Amino acid sequence: MKLPFALAIWFTASLCLAQSDHNNLDKERPLTFEDAYSIAYRSYELQTGFSAFAFQKRQPQYGLRTEIQYGIAKNRDLSIGWDPVFDSQAARLRGNNLELSYFEGLTREIGNSPAVGYRIEAELPTTGSVRDADVRARLVLTKRAKTYDKLHLNLGVAGNGKLAFGAILGYSLPLGYPRQFDTTLLAELAVEQSRQASGQNHWAGVGIRRQVDVTTVLDYSIRMRFKSAVTENRNALIFTVGLSKSF
Numbered sequence: 001m002k003l004p005f006a007l008a009i010w011f012t013a014s015l016c017l018a019q020s021d022h023n024n025l026d027k028e029r030p031l032t033f034e035d036a037y038s039i040a041y042r043s044y045e046l047q048t049g050f051s052a053f054a055f056q057k058r059q060p061q062y063g064l065r066t067e068i069q070y071g072i073a074k075n076r077d078l079s080i081g082w083d084p085v086f087d088s089q090a091a092r093l094r095g096n097n098l099e100l101s102y103f104e105g106l107t108r109e110i111g112n113s114p115a116v117g118y119r120i121e122a123e124l125p126t127t128g129s130v131r132d133a134d135v136r137a138r139l140v141l142t143k144r145a146k147t148y149d150k151l152h153l154n155l156g157v158a159g160n161g162k163l164a165f166g167a168i169l170g171y172s173l174p175l176g177y178p179r180q181f182d183t184t185l186l187a188e189l190a191v192e193q194s195r196q197a198s199g200q201n202h203w204a205g206v207g208i209r210r211q212v213d214v215t216t217v218l219d220y221s222i223r224m225r226f227k228s229a230v231t232e233n234r235n236a237l238i239f240t241v242g243l244s245k246s247f
Contacts, residue, residue, distance in 0.1 A: 022209040030207040030221035030240045033170035036117035036142040038077040045069045049242025057232045059089035075105035114143035149173040166192030182211040199229030217244040
């Protein structure tokens with residue numbers, strides 16, 4: 001009887017460790033900002049999401065972002081991802097690059113001091129030279145606003161030679177807490193320097209993360225790019241639905 005009992009305890013503990021949390025925010029799930037906390041140590045998380053890009057002056061685009069994360073240590077995780085986009089106007093697939101990412105949470109929120117983390121990413125071409133790799137870095141700050149809601153500030157820089165800077169102000173609010181804790185409302189306002197043309201890109205978005213079970217979170221969002229350095233991308237609407245699964 002001891003062996004089955006020990007296996008049951010091990011299985012239960014594994015489930016407790018392998019949890020997806022609707023209130024733990026990752027980039028692109030479903031908005032572009034993230035919070036200053038990593039996934040759990042030794043846990044895996046598969047994240048995938050379908051996006052539809054609707055434009056006023058061109059045909060739509062469709063994306064299927066997929067990423068897998070692993071908690072390599074306490075407050076640290078690694079991830080590898082792929083973000084292909086089908087351009088219906090050009091009738092071709094773009095984004096055949098692999099994304100490698102490292103995140104580290106430096107400090108947790110204490111008193112008036114926010115939680116602080118950072119992310120370093122490299123987008124590696126699957127064809128061509130490694131010199132064409134794109135490198136991005138992001139500083140992440142998370143601070144409780146009132147009782148349960150939080151503010152998130154993401155400051156980023158990206159480039160391969162020419163640098164581009166950006167900032168995202170995010171907001172998250174658990175709905176129904178403390179009576180119910182399975183849904184988080186998200187919102188963001190962002191600005192970044194364009195790397196396609198001279199000027200800036202501005203967008204805003206709202207989203208929902210919904211806990212389905214202890215290991216699964218569904219997400220939905222809509223974003224509007226109300227200013228773009230590329231004229232044909234102006235006033236674009238981006239609809240996203242996704243899934244996060246821990247194991």
